[in-house]
Amino acid sequence: MIFTKGYSGAKRYILRLPHRLRVPMGPVLVSGRRSITAPAIVAALAVVLFIISMMASLPAIEARSGDDSAQQKIADAQIARKHYAERVARTYNFAFGAGDISTPGNGAAEGNTFLDPASFPTADYCGHCHKEAYHEWRQSLHSNSFRTPFYRTSVNILMRTKGIEFARHCDSCHNPIAVLGGGLTQNSIVDRKFDQDGLTCMTCHSVQKVPTIRGNGGYVMGVPSVLVDEQGNRIPGMVPDAEILAHLDRHSKAVMQPLYRTPEFCSACHKANLPNPLNGYKWIRAFTAYDEWQSSKFSQRNPLTFYKADFTSCQGCHMKRYAAALPEPGAKNGTFASHRWTAGNTAVPFYYGFDEQLAKTIEFLKTGNYLNVDLFAIRKANDDHLIAPLGSTPFSLRAGEVIQVLTVIQNKNIGHSLIPEVRDLYEAWVEFEVKDATGREIYHSGFIKPDGSLDERAHSFTNRPVNTDGVFVDNHKVWTIHSVAYDNTVQAGRSTLIRYEFQIPEDVKGPISVTARVNYRHLRQSYLNNVFGEDHPAYPIVELASRTRSLNIGDNPITAPEANDNPDWMRWNNLGIAYLDQLQYSDSIHAFSQVVKLRPDYADAYTNIGLTNIEWEKYESARGGLGKALELDPDNARALYYLALVERRAGHSDAEVDDLQRVLAQYPQSRDVRRELGVSYYQQRRPKEAMEQFEALQAIDPDDLTAHYNLAILYRRMGMKDKAKEQLAMFVTKKLDPAAPTYSMDFLHRHPEISVESVPWHVHTDLPHRDASQSLPIIAKAP
């Protein structure tokens, strides 16, 4: 409308122009008795020149007229917003400080006051042209971020027990319009019809900044706009389609920003903490898929990953481009970045009957080569010899033998942990099944019980946050969490080792088949029961990856690998990584040594031996492996980093700093290097340089404890008392409460099945406990 006014004004101007330009002048041509006079000629020339000059300047006049209208609309919107904000503020519960509209969340709007929900163009409006985007978005998690039973069940408890104002923490991400619109207050005057659209188009496409990577909705929302004027000023509200079509470049400027393509954009919500205003306790990390990505090989910001890969952002996996089926002006060369954000949520499409989204989600989960399952080795009872790697080593089995199968699960190509974010709600686990040739079950772990719940002794990638009663916080009442009794995951690029032990029956009919699967269910059964009661349909269980091996009773020859099997050197490497994480350093070095044998040219194999020695606090032993790695690859950042730690231990401070600086030159966004270099400078009494490193570290990770601690000291020494106080306060609230683990102990003593799982070295078995004199130590069968 704004430009319509402008255009019509300009048209009127054009029509009026000749009339306005009437000037008293004489005839210019001889006509009858009249003759041409000199003044007449001059006047005529002047008129012609004037008309030409006016014609030349018409576009500018037109634009100015449009801009005037745009300015008027911006001014009108500002006044309307002010009135709206005043009206909301009259009854708004400013529980967390005057003018503070979003605490305990971090959502913010430009101008620091309420945004009228009506100022957000609706998804229907966008979908009028962007049909493919709308279709995908409608089925996505983002559009259903608020209304789903799964979310409402949890947030309702918060609202009922603590008050609706506390829901600003969750809704800064789940329903930003409600937060910024001032709807989360007692006696709300806000029409909540927008709830159904959750994160609508114009929530993401109005974000102007993600100023710090703090999460909890760490965005700054601009006044929603789908068009900018010629000067780039955002014109608030909706405009007719014709205006957008006439100025596609300006539309694009209003709704697209380079920021939207960065992982930092996603960090605004895919990173969360539980702050003191929410829990009345202290800052607790909730989850951070963003940091996990940053630590992964896909970010290329971390020199310490076990493997390397091309740079891939969050969008690279979750917004893959593909041919648009419906009309989509946002498509480029026929492909469009998916607005389905396929990831792990199968529950929402299942509930709403979004079959297309469900199918694509399952396809996404199964086809990404994200995980590798390796039935790596067998160890027989009373025999320390490891038969490994399976498939590449001949061996024999006999009926009646007790064997242990070492299963390695590698998080191969996920850019974050397995499973990320809320591990108290999602459920991934290993199902391990052994059957003989008749189909008789010999051993089964990780099965689903008749009531839909998971075998409690399964090896699961879940966690158990607990409250002050030592009870699992099963309803996602995150504000009651005081400790985490158990948190099992496989971080990006790492591997885990799981041991399963069973006895081959005397009357077995060979061959036996051994299968390990990683299954996934969204959500855990107990939470589904909380949401719906127990009379709900079974929610989908998706097999993410699996591997089966057939074992003969008798001789087992070497077999060919399957298509998805890792090469043997990598299988040993993954075993070494798993041992390292399970604190079994000797076994880890043995595994990495096998990698050296198979790939003597692979520098990381030597670095891995060095790293294991460092973890083992055998610093001088570490030097050999790291030196060999640097011989093969003199600029190897990973080896240099670990060598710096060895140099520090040896008191070679200059060498330490030199190594770290060389790593920093290659990886300026490495949090580890910034941190260690800060420490090195601190120890060298170079406070200014140390401060620079810790400040740079905070720009990467604003929650780093080492940075808070050291900056508190350094600022104080530099006389910057306020900043020192601020850093100290953050250190105190973010560091682990030393009293908290007692609640974990309360939980663990009541849950031996989890207690067993929480020990790095444990075995899954149905066999009775055997005493320690036997060569295979066995953890007791859980009750």
Added chain:
Amino acid sequence: MKRLSWICVATFSVITCGLLTPAVCRAEQCPWLNAATAGGFLGGEVKMSVAPLTLRGDTTCEFSLTQNSVTSTLRIAVYTMSQPSQEYSALVSKCDGTKTPLRTIGNEAIYCAANGSTGKEQIIGRVRDRAFVITVFAGSRTKGESGPSEEAINLAQQVAGALF
């Protein structure tokens, strides 16, 4: 002495209101939907009345809007069921019009299109052991041709959402 008695009565009233019968004394708010959202649905500023909460936290809210001497109403009644399967079935059976299952509302829900030209529409649904009945007397509001309007579904999702 008389003054003291009044103070005692007042104190007793406050305690009673605060602790024993909050439903009676609480400021009138509908727990399932706010008046602004109801107003958005009916098309203007609405009058709201809320029945006292029962001990189980149930209540009925009614919103009404009169425009051009035509009155539209929206009533939301919530009941906690002791025997959900039976009581819910009984509630659904009260629908004397055409029943259409609605998948995305609560645990389960149906749309009940009244026979005749009463202008009445109902969505009956359940969240765990709580049933809700949303009744709309359309007034000037147009109702869906063969099922509930998108607005009515959204409204029912709001109500069910509040009950989860």
